Amino acid sequence: MRFVLSVFLGALALAVVASPASAQSGSATLDAVKARGYLMCGVSDGLAGFSNPDAQGNWSGLDVDFCRAIAAAIFDDPNAVRFTPSTAKERFTALQSGEFDLLSRNTTWTMQRDIALGFTFAGIIYYDGQGFIVRGAEGTTSALQLNGATVCTQSGTTTELNIADYFTANNMTYELLTFEKEAEALQAYDEGRCDAYTTDQSGLYAARLEMRNADEHIILPEIISKEPLGPLVRQGDDRWADIVRWVLFAQINAEELGVTSANVGEMTGSSNPEIRRLLGVEGEFGASMGLTNDWAVRIIRHMGNYGEMFERNVGEGSILKIARGINALWSKGGLQYAPPVR
Ligand SMILES: N[C@@H](CCC(=O)N[C@@H](CS)C(=O)NCC(=O)O)C(=O)O
Known part of the structure:
Protein backbone atom coordinates (compact mmCIF):
# COMPACT_ATOMS: atom_id res chain seq x y z
CA MET A 1 0.00 0.00 0.00
CA ARG A 2 2.77 2.37 1.03
CA PHE A 3 4.57 1.50 -2.23
CA VAL A 4 1.45 2.19 -4.28
CA LEU A 5 0.99 5.48 -2.49
CA SER A 6 4.58 6.58 -3.08
CA VAL A 7 4.38 5.62 -6.76
CA PHE A 8 1.20 7.64 -6.98
CA LEU A 9 2.77 10.64 -5.22
CA GLY A 10 5.84 10.35 -7.44
CA ALA A 11 3.69 10.38 -10.54
CA LEU A 12 1.78 13.36 -9.18
CA ALA A 13 5.00 15.26 -8.52
CA LEU A 14 6.18 14.50 -12.06
CA ALA A 15 2.87 15.70 -13.46
CA VAL A 16 3.17 18.95 -11.51
CA VAL A 17 6.74 19.52 -12.75
CA ALA A 18 5.74 18.67 -16.30
CA SER A 19 2.60 20.81 -16.12
CA PRO A 20 3.07 24.07 -17.96
CA ALA A 21 0.37 25.76 -15.85
CA SER A 22 2.69 27.63 -13.52
CA ALA A 23 5.39 29.17 -15.70
CA GLN A 24 3.60 28.92 -19.02
CA SER A 25 -0.10 28.77 -19.61
CA GLY A 26 -0.39 25.62 -21.70
CA SER A 27 -1.50 27.81 -24.61
CA ALA A 28 1.09 28.89 -27.14
CA THR A 29 -1.30 31.63 -28.27
CA LEU A 30 -1.80 32.99 -24.74
CA ASP A 31 1.98 32.95 -24.16
CA ALA A 32 2.51 34.83 -27.42
CA VAL A 33 -0.18 37.38 -26.54
CA LYS A 34 1.38 37.96 -23.10
CA ALA A 35 4.88 38.32 -24.58
CA ARG A 36 3.60 40.74 -27.23
CA GLY A 37 1.71 42.80 -24.65
CA TYR A 38 -1.55 43.04 -26.58
CA LEU A 39 -4.22 40.90 -28.23
CA MET A 40 -4.63 40.81 -32.01
CA CYS A 41 -8.32 40.74 -32.87
CA GLY A 42 -9.82 40.31 -36.34
CA VAL A 43 -12.98 42.35 -36.92
CA SER A 44 -15.20 43.46 -39.82
CA ASP A 45 -14.54 46.27 -42.24
CA GLY A 46 -17.16 48.26 -40.36
CA LEU A 47 -20.60 47.19 -39.15
CA ALA A 48 -22.53 49.38 -36.72
CA GLY A 49 -23.19 47.71 -33.38
CA PHE A 50 -20.67 44.90 -33.95
CA SER A 51 -17.34 46.35 -35.05
CA ASN A 52 -17.13 49.88 -36.31
CA PRO A 53 -14.30 52.44 -36.33
CA ASP A 54 -15.02 56.14 -35.70
CA ALA A 55 -13.27 59.00 -37.51
CA GLN A 56 -10.33 58.72 -35.08
CA GLY A 57 -10.01 54.98 -35.70
CA ASN A 58 -11.46 53.97 -32.30
CA TRP A 59 -13.35 50.71 -32.64
CA SER A 60 -16.65 49.97 -30.91
CA GLY A 61 -19.32 47.27 -31.00
CA LEU A 62 -20.26 43.93 -29.45
CA ASP A 63 -17.53 41.97 -31.26
CA VAL A 64 -14.98 44.67 -30.41
CA ASP A 65 -16.03 44.68 -26.74
CA PHE A 66 -15.65 40.93 -26.62
CA CYS A 67 -11.99 41.25 -27.65
CA ARG A 68 -11.57 44.00 -25.05
CA ALA A 69 -13.01 41.58 -22.47
CA ILE A 70 -10.31 39.03 -23.34
CA ALA A 71 -7.64 41.75 -23.07
CA ALA A 72 -9.11 42.75 -19.70
CA ALA A 73 -8.91 39.13 -18.50
CA ILE A 74 -5.27 38.80 -19.59
CA PHE A 75 -3.84 42.28 -18.96
CA ASP A 76 -6.44 44.02 -16.76
CA ASP A 77 -6.46 46.50 -19.64
CA PRO A 78 -9.30 46.53 -22.19
CA ASN A 79 -7.21 48.71 -24.49
CA ALA A 80 -4.44 46.15 -24.90
CA VAL A 81 -5.91 45.07 -28.25
CA ARG A 82 -5.06 45.77 -31.87
CA PHE A 83 -8.00 45.49 -34.26
CA THR A 84 -7.48 44.31 -37.82
CA PRO A 85 -10.38 44.70 -40.25
CA SER A 86 -11.02 41.98 -42.81
CA THR A 87 -13.73 41.54 -45.42
CA ALA A 88 -16.12 38.61 -45.34
CA LYS A 89 -14.08 36.92 -48.05
CA GLU A 90 -10.63 37.47 -46.52
CA ARG A 91 -11.41 36.70 -42.86
CA PHE A 92 -10.71 32.94 -42.79
CA THR A 93 -7.39 33.08 -44.65
CA ALA A 94 -6.33 35.94 -42.41
CA LEU A 95 -7.12 33.97 -39.23
CA GLN A 96 -5.48 30.82 -40.59
CA SER A 97 -2.30 32.66 -41.51
CA GLY A 98 -1.94 34.11 -38.00
CA GLU A 99 -2.86 37.74 -38.70
CA PHE A 100 -4.83 37.73 -35.45
CA ASP A 101 -5.34 35.61 -32.34
CA LEU A 102 -9.07 35.32 -32.84
CA LEU A 103 -11.73 36.42 -35.30
CA SER A 104 -14.56 38.28 -33.59
CA ARG A 105 -16.62 39.38 -36.55
CA ASN A 106 -20.32 38.53 -36.96
CA THR A 107 -19.27 35.14 -38.26
CA THR A 108 -21.74 32.29 -38.48
CA TRP A 109 -20.75 28.97 -36.92
CA THR A 110 -21.24 26.42 -39.69
CA MET A 111 -20.06 22.84 -39.98
CA GLN A 112 -17.84 23.59 -42.97
CA ARG A 113 -16.02 26.40 -41.16
CA ASP A 114 -15.68 24.31 -38.01
CA ILE A 115 -14.47 21.11 -39.67
CA ALA A 116 -13.22 21.57 -43.25
CA LEU A 117 -11.72 25.04 -42.73
CA GLY A 118 -10.14 23.93 -39.44
CA PHE A 119 -11.42 26.46 -36.92
CA THR A 120 -12.87 26.19 -33.42
CA PHE A 121 -15.87 28.33 -32.54
CA ALA A 122 -15.70 29.36 -28.90
CA GLY A 123 -19.42 30.03 -28.44
CA ILE A 124 -22.38 32.05 -29.67
CA ILE A 125 -22.31 35.73 -28.82
CA TYR A 126 -25.41 36.58 -30.87
CA TYR A 127 -28.14 34.29 -32.20
CA ASP A 128 -29.06 35.73 -35.58
CA GLY A 129 -30.84 34.71 -38.78
CA LYS A 226 -29.91 30.13 -38.48
CA GLU A 227 -26.89 32.41 -38.10
CA PRO A 228 -25.26 31.65 -34.76
CA LEU A 229 -22.55 34.33 -34.63
CA GLY A 230 -19.49 33.78 -32.50
CA PRO A 231 -15.76 34.22 -32.03
CA LEU A 232 -13.42 31.62 -33.53
CA VAL A 233 -9.80 30.57 -33.29
CA ARG A 234 -7.45 28.32 -35.25
CA GLN A 235 -7.73 24.65 -34.38
CA GLY A 236 -4.77 23.18 -32.52
CA ASP A 237 -4.54 25.34 -29.39
CA ASP A 238 -7.34 23.91 -27.28
CA ARG A 239 -6.41 25.89 -24.20
CA TRP A 240 -6.69 29.16 -26.12
CA ALA A 241 -10.11 28.13 -27.41
CA ASP A 242 -11.05 27.38 -23.78
CA ILE A 243 -9.97 30.83 -22.64
CA VAL A 244 -11.97 32.60 -25.35
CA ARG A 245 -14.98 30.37 -24.55
CA TRP A 246 -14.80 31.01 -20.80
CA VAL A 247 -14.54 34.77 -21.20
CA LEU A 248 -17.92 34.62 -22.94
CA PHE A 249 -19.29 32.17 -20.36
CA ALA A 250 -18.06 34.41 -17.53
CA GLN A 251 -20.00 37.34 -18.98
CA ILE A 252 -23.19 35.29 -19.43
CA ASN A 253 -22.89 33.78 -15.94
CA ALA A 254 -22.28 37.24 -14.48
CA GLU A 255 -25.53 38.49 -15.98
CA GLU A 256 -27.39 35.50 -14.60
CA LEU A 257 -25.90 36.04 -11.14
CA GLY A 258 -26.62 39.78 -11.17
CA VAL A 259 -22.95 40.78 -11.25
CA THR A 260 -22.48 44.05 -13.15
CA SER A 261 -19.69 46.53 -13.84
CA ALA A 262 -21.24 48.76 -11.15
CA ASN A 263 -21.46 46.18 -8.35
CA VAL A 264 -18.61 43.73 -9.10
CA GLY A 265 -16.44 45.21 -6.31
CA GLU A 266 -19.02 44.64 -3.60
CA MET A 267 -20.01 41.27 -5.13
CA THR A 268 -16.57 39.90 -4.24
CA GLY A 269 -17.89 40.01 -0.64
CA SER A 270 -21.00 37.99 -1.57
CA SER A 271 -21.73 34.78 0.34
CA ASN A 272 -23.23 33.13 -2.79
CA PRO A 273 -20.77 30.32 -3.64
CA GLU A 274 -21.42 30.63 -7.39
CA ILE A 275 -20.53 34.31 -7.31
CA ARG A 276 -17.49 33.61 -5.12
CA ARG A 277 -16.17 31.02 -7.60
CA LEU A 278 -16.87 33.21 -10.64
CA LEU A 279 -15.06 36.14 -9.08
CA GLY A 280 -12.11 34.05 -7.90
CA VAL A 281 -12.72 34.54 -4.20
CA GLU A 282 -12.83 30.76 -4.01
CA GLY A 283 -11.03 28.22 -6.17
CA GLU A 284 -8.22 28.39 -8.70
CA PHE A 285 -10.29 28.70 -11.86
CA GLY A 286 -8.37 31.59 -13.39
CA ALA A 287 -4.97 30.04 -12.63
CA SER A 288 -6.10 26.78 -14.22
CA MET A 289 -6.31 28.66 -17.55
CA GLY A 290 -3.02 30.53 -17.16
CA LEU A 291 -4.82 33.71 -16.00
CA THR A 292 -5.18 35.31 -12.58
CA ASN A 293 -7.96 34.10 -10.30
CA ASP A 294 -9.69 37.50 -10.53
CA TRP A 295 -9.92 37.14 -14.34
CA ALA A 296 -13.72 37.52 -14.32
CA VAL A 297 -13.59 40.56 -12.02
CA ARG A 298 -11.29 42.21 -14.56
CA ILE A 299 -13.66 41.39 -17.43
CA ILE A 300 -16.78 42.61 -15.68
CA ARG A 301 -15.24 45.71 -14.13
CA HIS A 302 -13.99 46.95 -17.50
CA MET A 303 -16.56 45.62 -19.95
CA GLY A 304 -19.64 44.58 -17.97
CA ASN A 305 -21.64 41.38 -18.16
CA TYR A 306 -23.18 39.99 -21.36
CA GLY A 307 -26.42 41.97 -20.95
CA GLU A 308 -24.53 45.23 -20.44
CA MET A 309 -22.45 44.59 -23.57
CA PHE A 310 -25.59 43.76 -25.55
CA GLU A 311 -27.54 46.85 -24.42
CA ARG A 312 -24.62 49.23 -24.96
CA ASN A 313 -23.89 48.09 -28.50
CA VAL A 314 -27.01 46.70 -30.14
CA GLY A 315 -29.84 46.90 -27.56
CA GLU A 316 -32.80 49.23 -27.13
CA GLY A 317 -30.56 52.01 -25.82
CA SER A 318 -28.16 51.83 -28.79
CA ILE A 319 -28.55 53.20 -32.31
CA LEU A 320 -29.64 49.77 -33.58
CA LYS A 321 -32.43 49.33 -30.98
CA ILE A 322 -32.57 45.53 -31.24
CA ALA A 323 -34.72 43.72 -28.67
CA ARG A 324 -33.02 41.01 -26.60
CA GLY A 325 -35.37 38.41 -28.16
CA ILE A 326 -33.73 34.98 -28.38
CA ASN A 327 -30.49 36.51 -27.07
CA ALA A 328 -32.08 36.85 -23.62
CA LEU A 329 -30.80 34.53 -20.90
CA TRP A 330 -32.33 31.03 -20.82
CA SER A 331 -33.89 31.96 -17.46
CA LYS A 332 -35.76 34.80 -19.23
CA GLY A 333 -37.03 32.80 -22.20
CA GLY A 334 -33.97 33.20 -24.42
CA LEU A 335 -31.13 30.95 -25.59
CA GLN A 336 -28.13 32.40 -23.77
CA TYR A 337 -26.92 29.74 -21.36
CA ALA A 338 -23.43 29.19 -19.97
CA PRO A 339 -22.04 26.16 -18.16
CA PRO A 340 -21.26 26.82 -14.48
CA VAL A 341 -17.93 27.75 -12.91
CA ARG A 342 -17.25 24.77 -10.68
N1 LIG B 1 -22.83 35.89 -40.66
C1 LIG B 1 -22.58 35.80 -42.07
C2 LIG B 1 -22.44 37.16 -42.73
C3 LIG B 1 -21.25 37.91 -42.23
C4 LIG B 1 -20.94 39.20 -43.00
O1 LIG B 1 -19.83 39.39 -43.46
N2 LIG B 1 -21.89 40.12 -43.10
C5 LIG B 1 -21.68 41.35 -43.80
C6 LIG B 1 -23.01 42.06 -43.94
S1 LIG B 1 -23.83 42.30 -42.38
C7 LIG B 1 -20.67 42.24 -43.07
O2 LIG B 1 -20.31 41.99 -41.96
N3 LIG B 1 -20.19 43.28 -43.70
C8 LIG B 1 -19.25 44.20 -43.10
C9 LIG B 1 -17.85 43.96 -43.62
O3 LIG B 1 -17.65 43.24 -44.61
O4 LIG B 1 -16.94 44.49 -43.01
C10 LIG B 1 -21.35 34.96 -42.32
O5 LIG B 1 -20.63 34.62 -41.37
O6 LIG B 1 -21.06 34.63 -43.48
Whole structure:
Protein backbone atom coordinates (compact mmCIF):
# COMPACT_ATOMS: atom_id res chain seq x y z
CA MET A 1 0.00 0.00 0.00
CA ARG A 2 2.77 2.37 1.03
CA PHE A 3 4.57 1.50 -2.23
CA VAL A 4 1.45 2.19 -4.28
CA LEU A 5 0.99 5.48 -2.49
CA SER A 6 4.58 6.58 -3.08
CA VAL A 7 4.38 5.62 -6.76
CA PHE A 8 1.20 7.64 -6.98
CA LEU A 9 2.77 10.64 -5.22
CA GLY A 10 5.84 10.35 -7.44
CA ALA A 11 3.69 10.38 -10.54
CA LEU A 12 1.78 13.36 -9.18
CA ALA A 13 5.00 15.26 -8.52
CA LEU A 14 6.18 14.50 -12.06
CA ALA A 15 2.87 15.70 -13.46
CA VAL A 16 3.17 18.95 -11.51
CA VAL A 17 6.74 19.52 -12.75
CA ALA A 18 5.74 18.67 -16.30
CA SER A 19 2.60 20.81 -16.12
CA PRO A 20 3.07 24.07 -17.96
CA ALA A 21 0.37 25.76 -15.85
CA SER A 22 2.69 27.63 -13.52
CA ALA A 23 5.39 29.17 -15.70
CA GLN A 24 3.60 28.92 -19.02
CA SER A 25 -0.10 28.77 -19.61
CA GLY A 26 -0.39 25.62 -21.70
CA SER A 27 -1.50 27.81 -24.61
CA ALA A 28 1.09 28.89 -27.14
CA THR A 29 -1.30 31.63 -28.27
CA LEU A 30 -1.80 32.99 -24.74
CA ASP A 31 1.98 32.95 -24.16
CA ALA A 32 2.51 34.83 -27.42
CA VAL A 33 -0.18 37.38 -26.54
CA LYS A 34 1.38 37.96 -23.10
CA ALA A 35 4.88 38.32 -24.58
CA ARG A 36 3.60 40.74 -27.23
CA GLY A 37 1.71 42.80 -24.65
CA TYR A 38 -1.55 43.04 -26.58
CA LEU A 39 -4.22 40.90 -28.23
CA MET A 40 -4.63 40.81 -32.01
CA CYS A 41 -8.32 40.74 -32.87
CA GLY A 42 -9.82 40.31 -36.34
CA VAL A 43 -12.98 42.35 -36.92
CA SER A 44 -15.20 43.46 -39.82
CA ASP A 45 -14.54 46.27 -42.24
CA GLY A 46 -17.16 48.26 -40.36
CA LEU A 47 -20.60 47.19 -39.15
CA ALA A 48 -22.53 49.38 -36.72
CA GLY A 49 -23.19 47.71 -33.38
CA PHE A 50 -20.67 44.90 -33.95
CA SER A 51 -17.34 46.35 -35.05
CA ASN A 52 -17.13 49.88 -36.31
CA PRO A 53 -14.30 52.44 -36.33
CA ASP A 54 -15.02 56.14 -35.70
CA ALA A 55 -13.27 59.00 -37.51
CA GLN A 56 -10.33 58.72 -35.08
CA GLY A 57 -10.01 54.98 -35.70
CA ASN A 58 -11.46 53.97 -32.30
CA TRP A 59 -13.35 50.71 -32.64
CA SER A 60 -16.65 49.97 -30.91
CA GLY A 61 -19.32 47.27 -31.00
CA LEU A 62 -20.26 43.93 -29.45
CA ASP A 63 -17.53 41.97 -31.26
CA VAL A 64 -14.98 44.67 -30.41
CA ASP A 65 -16.03 44.68 -26.74
CA PHE A 66 -15.65 40.93 -26.62
CA CYS A 67 -11.99 41.25 -27.65
CA ARG A 68 -11.57 44.00 -25.05
CA ALA A 69 -13.01 41.58 -22.47
CA ILE A 70 -10.31 39.03 -23.34
CA ALA A 71 -7.64 41.75 -23.07
CA ALA A 72 -9.11 42.75 -19.70
CA ALA A 73 -8.91 39.13 -18.50
CA ILE A 74 -5.27 38.80 -19.59
CA PHE A 75 -3.84 42.28 -18.96
CA ASP A 76 -6.44 44.02 -16.76
CA ASP A 77 -6.46 46.50 -19.64
CA PRO A 78 -9.30 46.53 -22.19
CA ASN A 79 -7.21 48.71 -24.49
CA ALA A 80 -4.44 46.15 -24.90
CA VAL A 81 -5.91 45.07 -28.25
CA ARG A 82 -5.06 45.77 -31.87
CA PHE A 83 -8.00 45.49 -34.26
CA THR A 84 -7.48 44.31 -37.82
CA PRO A 85 -10.38 44.70 -40.25
CA SER A 86 -11.02 41.98 -42.81
CA THR A 87 -13.73 41.54 -45.42
CA ALA A 88 -16.12 38.61 -45.34
CA LYS A 89 -14.08 36.92 -48.05
CA GLU A 90 -10.63 37.47 -46.52
CA ARG A 91 -11.41 36.70 -42.86
CA PHE A 92 -10.71 32.94 -42.79
CA THR A 93 -7.39 33.08 -44.65
CA ALA A 94 -6.33 35.94 -42.41
CA LEU A 95 -7.12 33.97 -39.23
CA GLN A 96 -5.48 30.82 -40.59
CA SER A 97 -2.30 32.66 -41.51
CA GLY A 98 -1.94 34.11 -38.00
CA GLU A 99 -2.86 37.74 -38.70
CA PHE A 100 -4.83 37.73 -35.45
CA ASP A 101 -5.34 35.61 -32.34
CA LEU A 102 -9.07 35.32 -32.84
CA LEU A 103 -11.73 36.42 -35.30
CA SER A 104 -14.56 38.28 -33.59
CA ARG A 105 -16.62 39.38 -36.55
CA ASN A 106 -20.32 38.53 -36.96
CA THR A 107 -19.27 35.14 -38.26
CA THR A 108 -21.74 32.29 -38.48
CA TRP A 109 -20.75 28.97 -36.92
CA THR A 110 -21.24 26.42 -39.69
CA MET A 111 -20.06 22.84 -39.98
CA GLN A 112 -17.84 23.59 -42.97
CA ARG A 113 -16.02 26.40 -41.16
CA ASP A 114 -15.68 24.31 -38.01
CA ILE A 115 -14.47 21.11 -39.67
CA ALA A 116 -13.22 21.57 -43.25
CA LEU A 117 -11.72 25.04 -42.73
CA GLY A 118 -10.14 23.93 -39.44
CA PHE A 119 -11.42 26.46 -36.92
CA THR A 120 -12.87 26.19 -33.42
CA PHE A 121 -15.87 28.33 -32.54
CA ALA A 122 -15.70 29.36 -28.90
CA GLY A 123 -19.42 30.03 -28.44
CA ILE A 124 -22.38 32.05 -29.67
CA ILE A 125 -22.31 35.73 -28.82
CA TYR A 126 -25.41 36.58 -30.87
CA TYR A 127 -28.14 34.29 -32.20
CA ASP A 128 -29.06 35.73 -35.58
CA GLY A 129 -30.84 34.71 -38.78
CA GLN A 130 -30.91 35.96 -42.35
CA GLY A 131 -33.54 38.46 -43.42
CA PHE A 132 -34.40 40.94 -46.18
CA ILE A 133 -34.81 44.70 -46.38
CA VAL A 134 -36.95 46.27 -49.10
CA ARG A 135 -38.32 49.67 -50.05
CA GLY A 136 -41.66 50.01 -48.25
CA ALA A 137 -43.24 51.94 -51.13
CA GLU A 138 -42.99 48.89 -53.38
CA GLY A 139 -45.64 47.17 -51.25
CA THR A 140 -43.72 44.00 -50.41
CA THR A 141 -44.64 42.78 -46.94
CA SER A 142 -43.34 39.19 -47.09
CA ALA A 143 -40.26 37.47 -48.48
CA LEU A 144 -42.63 35.09 -50.24
CA GLN A 145 -43.53 37.98 -52.58
CA LEU A 146 -39.94 38.23 -53.83
CA ASN A 147 -40.41 35.86 -56.81
CA GLY A 148 -38.27 37.15 -59.70
CA ALA A 149 -36.54 39.76 -57.52
CA THR A 150 -32.98 40.98 -57.88
CA VAL A 151 -31.27 40.68 -54.51
CA CYS A 152 -28.03 42.37 -53.42
CA THR A 153 -25.62 40.78 -50.96
CA GLN A 154 -21.97 40.48 -49.96
CA SER A 155 -19.79 37.68 -51.32
CA GLY A 156 -17.98 35.23 -49.06
CA THR A 157 -20.92 35.01 -46.67
CA THR A 158 -23.47 32.37 -45.73
CA THR A 159 -26.16 34.47 -47.44
CA GLU A 160 -25.59 33.08 -50.93
CA LEU A 161 -26.39 29.46 -50.07
CA ASN A 162 -29.28 30.40 -47.78
CA ILE A 163 -30.96 32.42 -50.44
CA ALA A 164 -30.56 29.62 -52.99
CA ASP A 165 -32.12 27.18 -50.48
CA TYR A 166 -35.00 29.50 -49.64
CA PHE A 167 -35.97 30.45 -53.17
CA THR A 168 -35.69 26.85 -54.37
CA ALA A 169 -37.79 25.56 -51.47
CA ASN A 170 -40.48 28.11 -52.27
CA ASN A 171 -40.39 27.62 -56.07
CA MET A 172 -39.27 31.18 -56.68
CA THR A 173 -36.64 32.57 -59.03
CA TYR A 174 -34.21 35.38 -58.23
CA GLU A 175 -31.13 37.13 -59.48
CA LEU A 176 -28.27 37.64 -57.03
CA LEU A 177 -25.91 40.61 -57.31
CA THR A 178 -22.88 40.05 -55.05
CA PHE A 179 -20.24 42.56 -53.99
CA GLU A 180 -17.05 42.04 -52.04
CA LYS A 181 -17.59 45.13 -49.87
CA GLU A 182 -20.75 45.64 -47.89
CA ALA A 183 -20.76 49.35 -48.74
CA GLU A 184 -20.91 48.49 -52.45
CA ALA A 185 -23.80 46.06 -51.96
CA LEU A 186 -25.72 48.62 -49.92
CA GLN A 187 -25.10 51.37 -52.43
CA ALA A 188 -26.36 49.17 -55.26
CA TYR A 189 -29.55 48.50 -53.31
CA ASP A 190 -29.96 52.13 -52.29
CA GLU A 191 -29.60 53.21 -55.93
CA GLY A 192 -32.42 50.85 -56.87
CA ARG A 193 -30.33 48.26 -58.72
CA CYS A 194 -31.79 45.53 -56.45
CA ASP A 195 -35.29 45.01 -55.13
CA ALA A 196 -33.97 43.72 -51.80
CA TYR A 197 -30.79 43.54 -49.76
CA THR A 198 -30.17 40.43 -47.70
CA THR A 199 -27.89 39.60 -44.79
CA ASP A 200 -28.06 38.69 -41.08
CA GLN A 201 -31.00 40.52 -39.56
CA SER A 202 -28.69 42.38 -37.17
CA GLY A 203 -26.80 43.61 -40.23
CA LEU A 204 -30.05 44.85 -41.75
CA TYR A 205 -30.64 47.12 -38.74
CA ALA A 206 -27.13 48.47 -39.24
CA ALA A 207 -27.62 48.74 -43.02
CA ARG A 208 -30.82 50.75 -42.69
CA LEU A 209 -28.87 53.47 -40.86
CA GLU A 210 -26.63 53.80 -43.93
CA MET A 211 -29.50 54.41 -46.38
CA ARG A 212 -30.21 57.87 -47.74
CA ASN A 213 -33.76 57.74 -46.32
CA ALA A 214 -33.73 55.13 -43.58
CA ASP A 215 -37.50 55.40 -42.92
CA GLU A 216 -38.37 54.28 -46.44
CA HIS A 217 -37.03 50.77 -45.89
CA ILE A 218 -38.70 47.92 -44.07
CA ILE A 219 -37.22 44.69 -42.72
CA LEU A 220 -39.41 41.78 -43.81
CA PRO A 221 -40.62 39.42 -41.06
CA GLU A 222 -39.17 36.16 -42.44
CA ILE A 223 -35.95 34.75 -40.99
CA ILE A 224 -34.70 32.23 -43.56
CA SER A 225 -31.71 30.69 -41.76
CA LYS A 226 -29.91 30.13 -38.48
CA GLU A 227 -26.89 32.41 -38.10
CA PRO A 228 -25.26 31.65 -34.76
CA LEU A 229 -22.55 34.33 -34.63
CA GLY A 230 -19.49 33.78 -32.50
CA PRO A 231 -15.76 34.22 -32.03
CA LEU A 232 -13.42 31.62 -33.53
CA VAL A 233 -9.80 30.57 -33.29
CA ARG A 234 -7.45 28.32 -35.25
CA GLN A 235 -7.73 24.65 -34.38
CA GLY A 236 -4.77 23.18 -32.52
CA ASP A 237 -4.54 25.34 -29.39
CA ASP A 238 -7.34 23.91 -27.28
CA ARG A 239 -6.41 25.89 -24.20
CA TRP A 240 -6.69 29.16 -26.12
CA ALA A 241 -10.11 28.13 -27.41
CA ASP A 242 -11.05 27.38 -23.78
CA ILE A 243 -9.97 30.83 -22.64
CA VAL A 244 -11.97 32.60 -25.35
CA ARG A 245 -14.98 30.37 -24.55
CA TRP A 246 -14.80 31.01 -20.80
CA VAL A 247 -14.54 34.77 -21.20
CA LEU A 248 -17.92 34.62 -22.94
CA PHE A 249 -19.29 32.17 -20.36
CA ALA A 250 -18.06 34.41 -17.53
CA GLN A 251 -20.00 37.34 -18.98
CA ILE A 252 -23.19 35.29 -19.43
CA ASN A 253 -22.89 33.78 -15.94
CA ALA A 254 -22.28 37.24 -14.48
CA GLU A 255 -25.53 38.49 -15.98
CA GLU A 256 -27.39 35.50 -14.60
CA LEU A 257 -25.90 36.04 -11.14
CA GLY A 258 -26.62 39.78 -11.17
CA VAL A 259 -22.95 40.78 -11.25
CA THR A 260 -22.48 44.05 -13.15
CA SER A 261 -19.69 46.53 -13.84
CA ALA A 262 -21.24 48.76 -11.15
CA ASN A 263 -21.46 46.18 -8.35
CA VAL A 264 -18.61 43.73 -9.10
CA GLY A 265 -16.44 45.21 -6.31
CA GLU A 266 -19.02 44.64 -3.60
CA MET A 267 -20.01 41.27 -5.13
CA THR A 268 -16.57 39.90 -4.24
CA GLY A 269 -17.89 40.01 -0.64
CA SER A 270 -21.00 37.99 -1.57
CA SER A 271 -21.73 34.78 0.34
CA ASN A 272 -23.23 33.13 -2.79
CA PRO A 273 -20.77 30.32 -3.64
CA GLU A 274 -21.42 30.63 -7.39
CA ILE A 275 -20.53 34.31 -7.31
CA ARG A 276 -17.49 33.61 -5.12
CA ARG A 277 -16.17 31.02 -7.60
CA LEU A 278 -16.87 33.21 -10.64
CA LEU A 279 -15.06 36.14 -9.08
CA GLY A 280 -12.11 34.05 -7.90
CA VAL A 281 -12.72 34.54 -4.20
CA GLU A 282 -12.83 30.76 -4.01
CA GLY A 283 -11.03 28.22 -6.17
CA GLU A 284 -8.22 28.39 -8.70
CA PHE A 285 -10.29 28.70 -11.86
CA GLY A 286 -8.37 31.59 -13.39
CA ALA A 287 -4.97 30.04 -12.63
CA SER A 288 -6.10 26.78 -14.22
CA MET A 289 -6.31 28.66 -17.55
CA GLY A 290 -3.02 30.53 -17.16
CA LEU A 291 -4.82 33.71 -16.00
CA THR A 292 -5.18 35.31 -12.58
CA ASN A 293 -7.96 34.10 -10.30
CA ASP A 294 -9.69 37.50 -10.53
CA TRP A 295 -9.92 37.14 -14.34
CA ALA A 296 -13.72 37.52 -14.32
CA VAL A 297 -13.59 40.56 -12.02
CA ARG A 298 -11.29 42.21 -14.56
CA ILE A 299 -13.66 41.39 -17.43
CA ILE A 300 -16.78 42.61 -15.68
CA ARG A 301 -15.24 45.71 -14.13
CA HIS A 302 -13.99 46.95 -17.50
CA MET A 303 -16.56 45.62 -19.95
CA GLY A 304 -19.64 44.58 -17.97
CA ASN A 305 -21.64 41.38 -18.16
CA TYR A 306 -23.18 39.99 -21.36
CA GLY A 307 -26.42 41.97 -20.95
CA GLU A 308 -24.53 45.23 -20.44
CA MET A 309 -22.45 44.59 -23.57
CA PHE A 310 -25.59 43.76 -25.55
CA GLU A 311 -27.54 46.85 -24.42
CA ARG A 312 -24.62 49.23 -24.96
CA ASN A 313 -23.89 48.09 -28.50
CA VAL A 314 -27.01 46.70 -30.14
CA GLY A 315 -29.84 46.90 -27.56
CA GLU A 316 -32.80 49.23 -27.13
CA GLY A 317 -30.56 52.01 -25.82
CA SER A 318 -28.16 51.83 -28.79
CA ILE A 319 -28.55 53.20 -32.31
CA LEU A 320 -29.64 49.77 -33.58
CA LYS A 321 -32.43 49.33 -30.98
CA ILE A 322 -32.57 45.53 -31.24
CA ALA A 323 -34.72 43.72 -28.67
CA ARG A 324 -33.02 41.01 -26.60
CA GLY A 325 -35.37 38.41 -28.16
CA ILE A 326 -33.73 34.98 -28.38
CA ASN A 327 -30.49 36.51 -27.07
CA ALA A 328 -32.08 36.85 -23.62
CA LEU A 329 -30.80 34.53 -20.90
CA TRP A 330 -32.33 31.03 -20.82
CA SER A 331 -33.89 31.96 -17.46
CA LYS A 332 -35.76 34.80 -19.23
CA GLY A 333 -37.03 32.80 -22.20
CA GLY A 334 -33.97 33.20 -24.42
CA LEU A 335 -31.13 30.95 -25.59
CA GLN A 336 -28.13 32.40 -23.77
CA TYR A 337 -26.92 29.74 -21.36
CA ALA A 338 -23.43 29.19 -19.97
CA PRO A 339 -22.04 26.16 -18.16
CA PRO A 340 -21.26 26.82 -14.48
CA VAL A 341 -17.93 27.75 -12.91
CA ARG A 342 -17.25 24.77 -10.68
N1 LIG B 1 -22.83 35.89 -40.66
C1 LIG B 1 -22.58 35.80 -42.07
C2 LIG B 1 -22.44 37.16 -42.73
C3 LIG B 1 -21.25 37.91 -42.23
C4 LIG B 1 -20.94 39.20 -43.00
O1 LIG B 1 -19.83 39.39 -43.46
N2 LIG B 1 -21.89 40.12 -43.10
C5 LIG B 1 -21.68 41.35 -43.80
C6 LIG B 1 -23.01 42.06 -43.94
S1 LIG B 1 -23.83 42.30 -42.38
C7 LIG B 1 -20.67 42.24 -43.07
O2 LIG B 1 -20.31 41.99 -41.96
N3 LIG B 1 -20.19 43.28 -43.70
C8 LIG B 1 -19.25 44.20 -43.10
C9 LIG B 1 -17.85 43.96 -43.62
O3 LIG B 1 -17.65 43.24 -44.61
O4 LIG B 1 -16.94 44.49 -43.01
C10 LIG B 1 -21.35 34.96 -42.32
O5 LIG B 1 -20.63 34.62 -41.37
O6 LIG B 1 -21.06 34.63 -43.48
